[in-house]
Amino acid sequence: MTDAGGVNRVVARTLGYGEVEMTHVGGNVYRAVLGPFNDTGELSILIRAWDNAGNGATSGPLTITVVCIG
Structure with missing residues (x-):
């Protein structure tokens, strides 16, 4: 994620599970x-x-598959 003026906030939003703040790693x-x-x-x-x-x-949207382990 980039922007010439700087990125202020990034979130991941999922249907039914809400929104999660994303952390800048580098x-x-x-x-x-x-x-x-x-x-x-x-x-x-x-x-x-x-x-x-x-x-x-x-x-x-990005689509992932959720699986049960164990």
Whole structure:
């Protein structure tokens, strides 16, 4: 995630599970921990970011598969 004026905030938004603040790891990399999840199956994730001027942009949806281990 990059912006010439600086990135102010990044969140991962999932249907049914809400929104999680993403942490800036370094460079243009952000990280979020999602879960726990009640069900297995596909999960769609939208990434929403705002720059320092307050402009927002959305990426996705990204689709992942949630599985039960054990």
